[in-house]
Amino acid sequence: MTRRAWLVRTFALALLAACSPALAADFQAGVARVKITPPQPFWMSGYAARTHPSDGLYQDLWAKALALRDWDGGQVVLVTTDLIGLPRAISDEVADRVLSRFRIERRQLVLSSSHTHCGPAVRKNLAVLYDFSEEERKRVDAYGAALVDELVLVVGKALEDLAPAQLSTGHGSVGFAVNRRGFTADGVRIGVNPEGPVDHDVPVLKVVGEDGSLRAVLFGYACHNTTLGGDFYRIGGDYAGFAQAEVERALPGATALFVMLCGGDQNPNPRGTLEHARQYGQALAAEVFRLARTDLLPVRPPIRTAHEVVALEFAPHTRATFEQEAAGADVFRQRRARLMLAAYDEGRPVRETPYPAQAVRFGRDLTLLALGGEVVVDYALRAKRELAGENLVVAAYCHDVMCYIPSRRVLLEGGYEAVDNMIYYGQPGPFTEAVEETVFAALRRVAERVGVVPASGSH
Numbered sequence: 001m002t003r004r005a006w007l008v009r010t011f012a013l014a015l016l017a018a019c020s021p022a023l024a025a026d027f028q029a030g031v032a033r034v035k036i037t038p039p040q041p042f043w044m045s046g047y048a049a050r051t052h053p054s055d056g057l058y059q060d061l062w063a064k065a066l067a068l069r070d071w072d073g074g075q076v077v078l079v080t081t082d083l084i085g086l087p088r089a090i091s092d093e094v095a096d097r098v099l100s101r102f103r104i105e106r107r108q109l110v111l112s113s114s115h116t117h118c119g120p121a122v123r124k125n126l127a128v129l130y131d132f133s134e135e136e137r138k139r140v141d142a143y144g145a146a147l148v149d150e151l152v153l154v155v156g157k158a159l160e161d162l163a164p165a166q167l168s169t170g171h172g173s174v175g176f177a178v179n180r181r182g183f184t185a186d187g188v189r190i191g192v193n194p195e196g197p198v199d200h201d202v203p204v205l206k207v208v209g210e211d212g213s214l215r216a217v218l219f220g221y222a223c224h225n226t227t228l229g230g231d232f233y234r235i236g237g238d239y240a241g242f243a244q245a246e247v248e249r250a251l252p253g254a255t256a257l258f259v260m261l262c263g264g265d266q267n268p269n270p271r272g273t274l275e276h277a278r279q280y281g282q283a284l285a286a287e288v289f290r291l292a293r294t295d296l297l298p299v300r301p302p303i304r305t306a307h308e309v310v311a312l313e314f315a316p317h318t319r320a321t322f323e324q325e326a327a328g329a330d331v332f333r334q335r336r337a338r339l340m341l342a343a344y345d346e347g348r349p350v351r352e353t354p355y356p357a358q359a360v361r362f363g364r365d366l367t368l369l370a371l372g373g374e375v376v377v378d379y380a381l382r383a384k385r386e387l388a389g390e391n392l393v394v395a396a397y398c399h400d401v402m403c404y405i406p407s408r409r410v411l412l413e414g415g416y417e418a419v420d421n422m423i424y425y426g427q428p429g430p431f432t433e434a435v436e437e438t439v440f441a442a443l444r445r446v447a448e449r450v451g452v453v454p455a456s457g458s459h
């Protein structure tokens with residue numbers, strides 16, 4: 001919109017506001033969806049134990065976009081996907097094309113994934129899980145290439161849909177997530193730890209059109225989307241897929257978008273059946289529905305955004321570590337070792353990984369922090385303590401899911417989220433103890449760039 005058009009519109013809206021009790025719209029909002037269900041059968045992602053491709057479908061998978069624009073050039077497009085995780089290769093390609101086609105900058109684009117373990121293999125994510133035939137690899141590559149097109153398409157469609165809207169926000173709670181880091185005589189194992197930290201927050205962003213109709217509800221939860229296990233072979237969105245479908249059924253005309261929060265060390269409990277997934281989806285949807293029907297806290301402009309990529313350092317390793325691993329019996333360790341040895345051979349051993357951190361702030365009313373990787377819950381709890389006074393949503397699984405992001409505590413305790421996940425992600429090994437402080441330093445920088453002032457003494 002040109003400045004002149006903006007002035008005319010502002011004047012018209014002011015006139016309208018003077019004549020009617022309705023409030024002028026603070027934002028423009030657009031929503032869109034594109035189906036991203038893979039062709040059947042298709043290799044699924046998330047569990048190393050799976051031995052064959054999918055044998056059915058219980059739910060379609062979606063990429064959805066919510067475009068938000070203030071009247072002064074501030075904008076953000078939030079994209080959610082029913083996928084295990086987007087690798088950097090895909091996110092970078094999408095971001096480049098979205099920049100050149102729509103002038104949406106990287107800091108204005110959030111690319112998230114629900115971490116469903118009933119979704120397709122996504123190329124360059126968790127590649128160590130697979131030993132594809134040439135034909136299978138081509139299918140996975142073709143799906144990945146089509147996915148890039150579809151993510152660019154859904155952003156474009158959301159931008160075309162922009163229309164005046166009001167935003168509001170609130171928080172609810174559901175309790176099915178448990179801390180899964182079980183302490184045993186053999187160390188930390190994935191299990192159920194009722195004493196461990198959790199974050200049962202259900203943040204909601206509600207988008208209402210000028211006619212009062214509910215157009216979109218964005219909501220999140222910090223819990224692995226793993227109700228169904230590695231013995232399950234049907235494609236679907238797990239509890240987050242059921243939650244979105246249920247919200248859309250209960251609120252006709254509205255688009256429901258799910259954002260995974262810091263659920264790296266959280267699992268639904270109990271788990272294992274499609275009925276469990278449906279129940280958790282319904283529980284989450286009921287809470288979102290309850291909030292969506294109430295008057296929530298108004299969200300005002302401007303939209304401010306910041307994004308940066310930092311390097312997270314891995315603990316020192318040597319070639320000998322991986323020569324030994326390559327000679328061992330574990331096929332996944334062998335594959336990881338081959339990747340690492342190839343990197344050594346090329347003279348660029350993997351010493352660090354790029355790590356994205358982003359902040360999106362709406363006036364003083366709501367701040368979304370969007371982090372890459374499988375972030376454990378400690379990060380959300382600490383961010384909420386350090387930025388007390390800020391209405392905060394801490395999302396993970398955004399932009400790049402390259403491995404787990406343990407806190408210092410989790411790193412020192414060990415277990416899957418600290419060490420073993422690195423095998424399946426094709427990474428060299430645990431991070432250094434600096435991981436948490438490096439991530440928090442990046443978070444503070446992006447938060448400060450969007451106007452968040454940390455509580456005094458929190459540094």
Ligand SMILES: [Zn+2]
Nearest residue numbers: 115224264374
């Ligand atoms: Zn995971």
